[in-house]
Amino acid sequence: MTVASTTQLVCFVILSSTLVLGSLAVVLLPNIVYSAFLLAGVFLSVAGLYLLLNASFVAAAQVLVYVGAVNVLILFAIMLVNKKENLDPIPGMAVRRLLSAAVCAGLLVLLIRVAITTPWALPGPIPVGEDATIRIGEHLFSDYLLPFELASVLLLMSMIGAIVLARRDVFSSDIITGEPADQILIEKERSPMLLEPNDPAPLRSSP
Amino acid sequence: MTAEAIPLQAYLTVAAFLFCIGVWGLINSRNAVRVLMCIELMLNAVNLNLMAFSNYLDGQLVRGQVFAIFVITVAAAEAAVGLAILLSLYRNRETVDMEKFNLLRW
Numbered sequence: 321m322t323v324a325s326t327t328q329l330v331c332f333v334i335l336s337s338t339l340v341l342g343s344l345a346v347v348l349l350p351n352i353v354y355s356a357f358l359l360a361g362v363f364l365s366v367a368g369l370y371l372l373l374n375a376s377f378v379a380a381a382q383v384l385v386y387v388g389a390v391n392v393l394i395l396f397a398i399m400l401v402n403k404k405e406n407l408d409p410i411p412g413m414a415v416r417r418l419l420s421a422a423v424c425a426g427l428l429v430l431l432i433r434v435a436i437t438t439p440w441a442l443p444g445p446i447p448v449g450e451d452a453t454i455r456i457g458e459h460l461f462s463d464y465l466l467p468f469e470l471a472s473v474l475l476l477m478s479m480i481g482a483i484v485l486a487r488r489d490v491f492s493s494d495i496i497t498g499e500p501a502d503q504i505l506i507e508k509e510r511s512p513m514l515l516e517p518n519d520p521a522p523l524r525s526s527p
Numbered sequence: 528m529t530a531e532a533i534p535l536q537a538y539l540t541v542a543a544f545l546f547c548i549g550v551w552g553l554i555n556s557r558n559a560v561r562v563l564m565c566i567e568l569m570l571n572a573v574n575l576n577l578m579a580f581s582n583y584l585d586g587q588l589v590r591g592q593v594f595a596i597f598v599i600t601v602a603a604a605e606a607a608v609g610l611a612i613l614l615s616l617y618r619n620r621e622t623v624d625m626e627k628f629n630l631l632r633w
Contacts, residue, residue, distance in 0.1 A: 347552035
C-alpha cells in the first residue's frame with residue numbers, strides 16, 4: 321500500500337466518520353441552531369468526499385451552493401421563526417420513534433446488502449481526473465443543453481415563487497377588477513389568520 | 528487513481544447511512560426547519576452515490592457529476608421555496624410544530 325493510497329484511506333475514514341456523526345447530531349440535537357451549524361460541517365465533509373472522488377468542480381459548487389447559500393438561508397429561517405415554544409407531548413411518540421428507527425435500520429441493511437452483493441463492472445474506465453471540469457462544460461453545452469436551460473427557468477420560477485410566498489402585504493384593491501378589496505381579509509391579515517379558536521366547541525356544534 | 532485505495536462499496540455504505548439518518552429525521556422531527564435540513568441530508572446522500580458511480584463506473588464521460596450539479600440546482604430551489612412556505616406558515620399559525628399543521632388531515 322503506497323503513501324498516496326494510505327493518505328486517501330485516512331482522509332476517507334475521517335471524512336465519513338465526520339459525516340455520519342454530524343448528520344446524527346443534526347437530527348438528534350435539541351437545539352436547532354447547533355443543528356444548523358453542524359449541517360454546514362456535514363456539507364463540507366461531503367465536499368471533501370467529492371474531492372477524493374476526483375470532482376473538484378462539483379466540490380466547489382457544493383461548498384458555494386450548500387454552505388454559502390442553503391445553510392445561510394436555513395440560519396435566516398431559524399432566526400425569523402425563533403420563538404421558544406414548549407411542544408405538547410404526543411402520546412405514543414416513543415413507539416413511533418422506535419418503529420421508524422426499525423424501518424430505517426431495515427432500509428439501511430437493504431441498501432448495504434445491495435451495494436455489497438451487486439457485481440459492479442469494476443474496474444471501470446480510467447477516471448479523467450482533473451479534466452472532469454472540461455468534460456462537464458462539454459456536457460452542459462452539448463447533450464445536456466436542454467436540462468441546463470430548464471434549470472435556469474426553474475431557478476427563476478423558484479425565486480419569484482419564494483418572493484410571492486414570503487411577502488407580507490395585502491393589496492388594498494383587487495388586482496383584476498380594481499375594486500376595493502374585501503376588508504375582512506385585510507383585518508384577518510392583521511391578526512393571524514388560521515389560528516385555531518381558543519374554544520372550538522361553538523364551531524363544532526353549529527350545523 | 529482512487530480505484531484501489533477505497534472500494535466503491537465504502538462510498539455507497541456511507542451514503543446509505545446518510546440517507547437513512549435523513550429519513551429517520553424527516554419522520555420524527557417536530558420542528559419544520561429540521562425537516563428541511565433532513566431533506567437536504569437525503570439529497571446529499573443521493574449526490575454522493577451519483578459521484579461515486581461517476582468516478583468508478585463512468586470515469587471517461589462524467590455524467591454522474593453533471594447529474595449531481597442538476598440535483599444541487601434543484602435542491603437550492605427547493606430550499607428557497609420551502610423556507611418561504613415555512614415563513615408564511617409561521618405567520619399564519621404562529622408555530623413551527625409539524626404536529627399542529629393538520630388542516631388537511633382527513
